[in-house]
Amino acid sequence: MIRTTVLLAAALCGLAAPATAHNQWLLPSSTVLSDLGQSVTVDAGASTAPFEADHAALPAEMVKVWAPDGTMGSIENAARLRYRSTFDVRIDKPGTWRIGMENNAVTGSFKLDGETWTLGRRRGPPPAAGAPVRNIASVDELPAGATDLDLTQVMSRNEFFVTAGEPSEALFAPTGKGLEIVPVTLPTDLVANEPGQFRFLVDGAPAAGLAVEVIPGGRRYRSDSQTLALTTDAEGLVTINWPSAGFYWLNAVMTDANPGHPKASKRRMSYTATLEVLAP
């Protein structure tokens, strides 16, 4: 009994705060290209320090590619290694590309006939042989008699940008759903001696007072993470003064009670971007 309680608690904890200790990251080989017909090779992993492949690979098949003309591109040469996945994206059209992962799901728990069930990807060790599996994968499978719904809509985005030739801004038009950024400084135009500025929107409105963390790559070679802990202003703007050139991992998390799904009561949103800052 204790054992099942612990397992259940672990499962619920996992659902409430997925993978907080291990940050998911995408690391492109380059973000500014001067020739069409080249590819960007990308590493995808999850680890404590961004870009350091020492924990788990991310599934490359979750990655989507938005070409500058609005069409969907594809990944090539995907391979899952132990600590990271790798794949290529052929950058064959001029403009700014968006490459990354999107997730929008409902997770949580509910009761059915007095038993607690979980919704969403089950975490923790597998249940004992013969034990009933009280888990459903999708909110669409929610049984009619379910009560005590404690459901959270989880929306996340993790992306980076690549520009071939002149940048284009078509892909920066906000969707008006969840947490997203609209660049003031284009993400492929960042230089170490000029501050970068981005506007955070939640459901299309400025996300004021949002905590944003920016972590420089190369954590292993420093004694501390040198995380920049920033906050958006009333207009949702965050200004980043880059300490140096290099790759940065930007992340913001926001919770509210405005889920887009009628059965959910809470919403958890996260936005992650990998940004390359060039030397002046």
Added chain:
Amino acid sequence: MKMSFLLAAGAAVAPAAAAAQSVTITIPPIKVSEYHKPYVAVWLEPAAGGPARTLAVWYDIKKGGNEPGTKWLADLRTWWRKGGRSLKLPANGVSGATRAPGAYRIPLPANLAPGAYTLHVEAAREEGGRELVSMPLAIPAPKGRASGKSELGAVTIVAR
């Protein structure tokens, strides 16, 4: 040997002598076992801001295939961001092949509006470094001198 080289360089730029104003840039000789002629871009930006105007860009114009010469233009990273990426290449009278070490005179366009500009010269070399030299340039009386430390030698602006 050096003398004849300089003469040859002088002869090569002779047609530009008609231009009243010019910029002379120097690519220094660099003693390394594997030397590649640098990519070089020369451009003007209005001091008050505005679009950059490329005067010259030298790159590997003949190289094609999977890795054409244009692939490395982004290594001239400041020029690429400020204006290179909006230039359609090859550009008549602007783009050309990479140059060997020596001094090269680049005429300033006759139709430059009077005002304050910044002249930028950027060089990037395979297996080597990258350097940006910037200096103010005033029209109609441009004059000045600057010098690079590694990839670029003297840059002089002359009004004649």
